[in-house]
Amino acid sequence: xxxxxxxxxxxxxxxxxxxxxxxxxxxxxxxxxxxxxxxxxxxxxxxxxxxxxxxxxxxxxxxxxxxxxxxxxxxxxxxxxxxxxxxxxxxxxxxxxxxxxxxxxxxxxxxxxxxxxxxxxxxxxxxxxxxxxxxxxxxxxxxxxxxxxxxxxx
Amino acid sequence: xxxxxxxxxxxxxxxxxxxxxxxxxxxxxxxxxxxxxxxxxxxxxxxxxxxxxxxxxxxxxxxxxxxxxxxxxxxxxxxxxxxxxxxxxxxxxxxxxxxxxxxxxxxxxxxxxxxxxxxxxxxxxxxxxxxxxxxxxxxxxxxxxxxxxxxxxxxxxxxxxxxxxxxxxxxxxxxxxxxxxxxxxxxxxxxxxxxxxxxxxxxxxxxxxxxxxxxxxxxxxxxxxxxxxxxxxxxxxxxxxxxxxxxxxxxxxxxxxxxxxxxxxxxxxxxxxxxxxxxxxxxxxxxxxxxxxxxxxxxxxxxxxxxxxxxxxxxxxxxxxxxxxxxxxxxxxxxxxxxxxxxxxxxxxxxxxxxxxxxxxxxxxxxxxxxxxxxxxxxxxxxxxxxxxxxxxxxxxxxxxxxxxxxxxxxxxxxxxxxxxxxxxxxxxxxxxxxxxxxxxxxxxxxxxxxxxxxxxxxxxxxxxxxxxxxxxxxxxxxxxxxxxxxxxxxxxxxxxxxxxxx
Numbered sequence: 001x002x003x004x005x006x007x008x009x010x011x012x013x014x015x016x017x018x019x020x021x022x023x024x025x026x027x028x029x030x031x032x033x034x035x036x037x038x039x040x041x042x043x044x045x046x047x048x049x050x051x052x053x054x055x056x057x058x059x060x061x062x063x064x065x066x067x068x069x070x071x072x073x074x075x076x077x078x079x080x081x082x083x084x085x086x087x088x089x090x091x092x093x094x095x096x097x098x099x100x101x102x103x104x105x106x107x108x109x110x111x112x113x114x115x116x117x118x119x120x121x122x123x124x125x126x127x128x129x130x131x132x133x134x135x136x137x138x139x140x141x142x143x144x145x146x147x148x149x150x151x152x153x154x
Numbered sequence: 155x156x157x158x159x160x161x162x163x164x165x166x167x168x169x170x171x172x173x174x175x176x177x178x179x180x181x182x183x184x185x186x187x188x189x190x191x192x193x194x195x196x197x198x199x200x201x202x203x204x205x206x207x208x209x210x211x212x213x214x215x216x217x218x219x220x221x222x223x224x225x226x227x228x229x230x231x232x233x234x235x236x237x238x239x240x241x242x243x244x245x246x247x248x249x250x251x252x253x254x255x256x257x258x259x260x261x262x263x264x265x266x267x268x269x270x271x272x273x274x275x276x277x278x279x280x281x282x283x284x285x286x287x288x289x290x291x292x293x294x295x296x297x298x299x300x301x302x303x304x305x306x307x308x309x310x311x312x313x314x315x316x317x318x319x320x321x322x323x324x325x326x327x328x329x330x331x332x333x334x335x336x337x338x339x340x341x342x343x344x345x346x347x348x349x350x351x352x353x354x355x356x357x358x359x360x361x362x363x364x365x366x367x368x369x370x371x372x373x374x375x376x377x378x379x380x381x382x383x384x385x386x387x388x389x390x391x392x393x394x395x396x397x398x399x400x401x402x403x404x405x406x407x408x409x410x411x412x413x414x415x416x417x418x419x420x421x422x423x424x425x426x427x428x429x430x431x432x433x434x435x436x437x438x439x440x441x442x443x444x445x446x447x448x449x450x451x452x453x454x455x456x457x458x459x460x461x462x463x464x465x466x467x468x469x470x471x472x473x474x475x476x477x478x479x480x481x482x483x484x485x486x487x488x489x490x491x492x493x494x495x496x497x498x499x500x501x502x503x504x505x506x507x508x509x510x511x512x513x514x515x516x517x518x519x520x521x522x523x524x525x526x527x528x529x530x531x532x533x534x535x536x537x538x539x540x541x542x543x544x545x546x547x548x549x550x551x552x553x554x555x556x557x558x559x560x561x562x563x564x565x566x567x568x569x570x571x572x573x574x575x576x577x578x579x580x581x582x583x584x585x586x587x588x589x590x591x592x593x594x595x596x597x598x599x600x601x602x603x604x605x606x607x608x609x610x611x612x613x614x615x616x617x618x619x620x621x622x623x624x625x626x627x628x629x630x631x632x633x634x635x636x637x638x639x640x641x642x643x644x645x646x647x648x649x650x651x652x653x654x655x656x657x
Contacts, residue, residue, distance in 0.1 A: 014586045017588075036344040043608055084578060087553055103554045
């Protein structure tokens with residue numbers, strides 16, 4: 001009798017994502033239900049939640065029973081995590097650093113971390129791109145943008 | 155029926171002087187620019203330039219605004235092809251094959267055929283509108299909330315069925331998108347899923363979510379890539395190839411015709427038309443193609459199908475606006491404001507009494523399609539140079555642009571935060587084969603699906619028999635099941651027949 005194939009990290013993560021999505025959907029249903037159990041509030045949410053629940057069970061069984069399926073080749077997560085973290089840091093700090101300084105720092109740091117060692121290019125490109133974008137959007141948009149050095153509106 | 159006297163009057167309005175056409179060229183250029191920059195919307199361009207139309211007469215104002223609309227409709231396909239960022243929801247299907255073509259170094263071909271199919275489709279669409287404006291408006295009047303809800307669910311099911319072997323995950327993604335689209339205050343007057351955040355009371359901003367899921371997540375995947383196009387010899391920008399590919403679009407007459415037909419009729423459905431039309435055209439073309447598995451990997455027919463439908467959906471939405479006075483989306487809503495600024499009310503009376511102006515608008519759009527060819531052929535080669543930019547410069551620039559654009563759409567930090575959160579979700583979805591387009595369409599249409607279900611429930615008095623009185627709804631539901639099960643049923647039947655023949 002052959003031993004069933006072991007789960008790879010990718011398969012475990014796949015099951016984890018499926019479970020997380022199911023939890024998210026159930027939480028949303030519960031949140032909507034506690035807000036109001038009136039039919040008008042749940043007319044779409046309840047049937048969709050039920051269908052997602054059934055589909056998640058089907059998908060779960062399918063993943064368990066097809067664990068020996070060929071795995072796709074994927075980029076290593078560790079090369080993407082720093083980029084995601086830098087981007088998240090950029091967005092989170094925007095209210096304090098403003099779109100001008102925040103964008104300059106984000107572009108310059110990204111260039112530095114991705115192999116650009118000519119500091120004139122790192123600082124020059126970051127400065128030009130951030131200034132142009134900040135000036136263009138603050139002139140085009142009808143509301144003020146958070147800025148640290150430039151004017152918030154033109 | 156065509157009113158020839160009004161037709162003559164309409165043509166003389168357009169062609170007795172060159173002055174009306176002078177504002178068309180800047181209009182198309184504004185539309186192209188706003189469409190090509192991720193985060194800037196056609197409706198935003200039209201709203202910004204709306205005050206300018208106060209100094210124009212009604213005809214000139216319409217020419218200017220429709221020129222922005224025409225330029226913007228095509229402009230949205232440029233970032234979809236080059237960066238996998240659909241500038242608008244109507245360019246989602248363009249990215250499916252346009253972007254893989256760019257990655258293969260076929261960006262010149264993709265842009266050329268997109269321009270060719272868009273221009274031809276605009277001509278076909280407005281020609282159809284010229285003959286069919288009254289029947290289309292009558293058809294739109296028959297669409298109630300039940301039909302709208304059925305069209306939305308059909309659209310999501312169609313896109314989920316694109317997911318190949320992972321149909322279950324595709325449907326899960328689409329349905330979760332639908333739920334996400336209902337976050338915030340619902341019709342029942344209670345807030346759902348806001349986690350106490352005031353930013354979420356109006357719901358999750360759909361376009362920033364789309365930008366995050368499509369563009370930012372794709373850029374995360376490309377961090378280890380040197381250039382968008384790996385082969386350095388394929389990075390050349392060739393006006394000759396763009397022009398040749400522009401002409402190549404003519405080789406797909408049925409794809410363009412089918413896309414145009416879908417675009418005009420589905421595009422006329424207020425609110426959802428343009429988002430669903432391009433997907434429907436893409437999926438129909440994929441199903442009918444002899445190599446359906448080549449779609450999503452850079453098949454030019456996919457780009458043509460999507461562009462033909464999204465360009466003609468403009469004609470469909472204009473039909474609804476002119477004949478019924480109902481704006482189908484943001485762009486036509488701005489046009490309705492222009493109507494009001496000139497003391498004109500769209501609707502059956504407008505069509506009856508100002509038929510010459512209606513014809514003039516239709517013929518002006520035919521002229522705009524020809525001008526778009528010339529302006530597009532100048533504009534596209536400039537933008538196509540993006541493939542020569544190293545990825546370590548392109549990625550932070552496009553991510554920043556998406557953040558600026560998202561702020562522009564929401565007016566607060568909810569936009570950039572949405573891009574960030576949905577970029578991570580989009581990356582996870584792509585990594586584990588959940589359909590990103592299905593989720594995005596769900597987010598875009600979730601709120602509308604819920605509203606239409608509620609209206610149907612209220613109108614029907616909670617009676618299922620109401621559906622039996624709605625033949626169009628039944629027709630759409632049948633189409634939904636055919637599109638989901640049709641292929642499998644045919645396969646099952648044909649395998650049974652061959653098994654019996656073998657026996």
